Amino acid sequence: GENVEQHPSTLSVQEGDSAVIKCTYSDSASNYFPWYKQELGKRPQLIIDIRSNVGEKKDQRIAVTLNKTAKHFSLHITETQPEDSAVYFCAAITGGGNKLTFGTGTQLKVEL
Amino acid sequence: SAVISQKPSRDICQRGTSLTIQCQVDSQVTMMFWYRQQPGQSLTLIATANQGSEATYESGFVIDKFPISRPNLTFSTLTVSNMSPEDSSIYLCSVDLRGSTDTQYFGPGTRLTVL
Numbered sequence: 544g545e546n547v548e549q550h551p552s553t554l555s556v557q558e559g560d561s562a563v564i565k566c567t568y569s570d571s572a573s574n575y576f577p578w579y580k581q582e583l584g585k586r587p588q589l590i591i592d593i594r595s596n597v598g599e600k601k602d603q604r605i606a607v608t609l610n611k612t613a614k615h616f617s618l619h620i621t622e623t624q625p626e627d628s629a630v631y632f633c634a635a636i637t638g639g640g641n642k643l644t645f646g647t648g649t650q651l652k653v654e655l
Numbered sequence: 656s657a658v659i660s661q662k663p664s665r666d667i668c669q670r671g672t673s674l675t676i677q678c679q680v681d682s683q684v685t686m687m688f689w690y691r692q693q694p695g696q697s698l699t700l701i702a703t704a705n706q707g708s709e710a711t712y713e714s715g716f717v718i719d720k721f722p723i724s725r726p727n728l729t730f731s732t733l734t735v736s737n738m739s740p741e742d743s744s745i746y747l748c749s750v751d752l753r754g755s756t757d758t759q760y761f762g763p764g765t766r767l768t769v770l
Contacts, residue, residue: 544714575757586747586761587698632697636757641686642713643759645697 545570547635549646556623557654564649566633567615575636576609576616577643582629591618623653657682657752657760665766668738675734676765678748683728686751688759689721693744704731738769
């Protein structure tokens with residue numbers, strides 16, 4: 544089955560700096576890669592996703608890149624703000640299926 | 656966008672008892688899923704709730720422990736049976752709103768504490 548590794552487990556940045564979270568996956572058939580943000584006590588919220596036929600996708604301060612050859616994808620947050628502080632989860636879904644496999648999560652802290 | 660709700664939002668239960676969690680969506684959806692999130696951990700898929708047929712369980716999860724119902728396209732229940740303190744977790748349902756069987760949106764979760 545699919546295995547998703549996520550790094551780092553914690554990340555602390557200064558407000559205004561960029562943050563990068565990286566994930567690798569094992570199943571070359573995986574074709575959909577969402578990112579979720581989970582604030583304390585809240586539900587995971589989808590913030591951006593990318594499919595395997597695209598190398599990069601941007602939405603305002605958030606971008607995701609995908610390298611299918613290396614089987615890794617990354618979340619990039621620019622101009623970080625205190626409200627970006629949360630746990631971020633990457634996930635992958637294998638082609639032909641609907642099972643999401645989640646990474647272990649990254650606790651992002653944006654300091655003033 | 657659709658509204659996904661869960662009941663109860665939290666509960667404290669005694670070991671050996673059972674709790675049924677409800678997930679309601681305000682529009683029809685094809686796929687509904689149940690996840691468990693243990694304290695400080697990631698999300699683990701328990702099962703896919705199939706409308707009109709038995710749920711599909713992931714490795715490590717069995718129907719006797721986590722029976723699931725899906726009577727229609729807007730509603731599902733997960734029961735946590737014969738609970739022990741190890742079952743203390745957040746239980747979340749998710750749905751595929753776009754009908755693509757890929758993008759999943761989560762309910763608010765049910766925080767379960769077993770004493």
